[in-house]
Amino acid sequence: MPLTKQAIRRYRAIDQCLSNRQRIWTTDALLAVLSTSYNEHTGSNDGVGRTTLFDDLQAMKEGGDTGFDAPICYSRKKGHHYTVPGYSIFRIPLTGSDVVILQQALHALQAIRGIGLATALDDIIRRMNGRLALAGSLDDIPTILQFEEAPNYTGTNWLQPLYDSIQRQQPVRLGYQSYRAMTATEQVVHPYLLKSYQHRWFLLGYSPAKAELQVFALDRITACADTAVAYVPSAVNFDTHFQHVIGPTVPAGEQPTTVHLRFAHGRAPYVQTKPLHPTQCEVASTPAGLELTLYLVPNPELVTRLLSFGADVEVLAPATLRATMRKRLRAALASYNN
Incomplete structure (x- = not known):
């Protein structure tokens, strides 16, 4: 069973006591230290009982979930003590x-x-x-795991400063030039999260100028510096923020919808073994192909992902997404016809 915060605090207090060999640690002396620590952290006056202390000492000695195997002994002359001078459960050497x-x-x-x-x-x-x-x-050491990397990706130089800014809850002034902009502009951003998608990194942060959460591609950042404004904490739970999208873009105000797709049989196994989204569900297998549904919010990343399948996928619903795909594919065909 995982250690609780209270158990860790008690182990730390016991360890500090037993590491102090200038004093004889009787049971009552240890209980006094543990009770004081417990009451300070909880605001109660309950203290720690003898059973809890003896259970902790036994757990520290036996190892098990704690993994300590601490050399703790008791004698009337020395009280509770470590038999190894200088030992501490927080200084266990690695094998x-x-x-x-x-x-x-x-x-x-x-x-x-x-x-x-x-x-x-x-x-x-x-x-x-x-x-x-x-x-x-x-x-x-031979390489056993090898990850694909984007060659010459220019955004990684901003990872460290932005990572530090998020940890420090420090607003930054970003210089940013989107692919469609002719010049870079500056704006204050309250940074919250760094997210990787398709070998690119993105910063999610609150923009006071836009009064909304925005996504910034790191390879489009031109400058980043601390700014002296009060930090606005995030009100977004990023553990669930992306559950209905593919990629880092969450369209504001949009609700999830059922996306109905049909894949050619030759491509179907690839989608079955590597689902497009956690909500993917197979609904039918017909002579025309494998039909499945996704429950999400259509966004640019979804369109790009579907386009990557070429003629192997057909959007059956919703009609708006089908129209978008038709328009993009016709434009691609026109490029080849020209």
């Missing part, structure tokens, strides 16, 4: 296999370019290698 697992995870994290986390972890693991005197280095 060689732990480092190997971390190294493999680092290789996967290195696919995230620009944020800087991979570089920081690289340095940490190198220091771990030195402490554990392990042979070899990160360069000796």
Whole structure:
């Protein structure tokens, strides 16, 4: 079972006590410390009971879910104490296999370019290698996982400063030039989220000038600097914000609708094994193809995704989306006819 915040606080308090070998830690002494800590965090006067203390000590000794295996003993002369001088449950050394697992995870994290986390972890693991005197280095580990990257993508240089701004809840002044604009413009943005889609990065943030949540492609940002205005916290739950769309664009005020598609039988297995959206549902298999539905809000990313299937997909409904697809495909055909 996962550790609760209260359990972690108690373990930390017990650890601090037992790490202090200048005092004999009787049961009553530990209870006094735990009760004071508990009451300060909860605002109650209930304190911590003896059963809870003994359960915590036993859990710390046995490991299990905590993974501590702490060398805790009790004697009348020494009270509750660590048998290993200098021991702390928060200073547990990593084993060689732990480092190997971390190294493999680092290789996967290195696919995230620009944020800087991979570089920081690289340095940490190198220091771990030195402490554990392990042979070899990160360069000796064969690549097992390889992620596709967008070549020469120009937006990653803004990931680190925007990531920091979101963490600090710091509004920024963005220079931004959309693909349709002739020149860049500046505006204040309250940054909330960095989202990746189709090998591109996007910033979602509140724009006071527009009085709405906006999406900014990082490769169109020309400048980014802190600005001295009060931060406006997000009122959006980003865990559910994108549940009815494909991509980062959520059309304001639009409600989800049922999108009815028909795929050619030759393309159907690819869509069955890699659904377009979590709401994808198969409704029929006819001589003309596989029919399925999606429940979402049509947006530019959906249109682009459907266009990528070429002649292998037909939009049956809604009529507005079908008309959009017809117009785009006719324009494409006209380009080839010319």
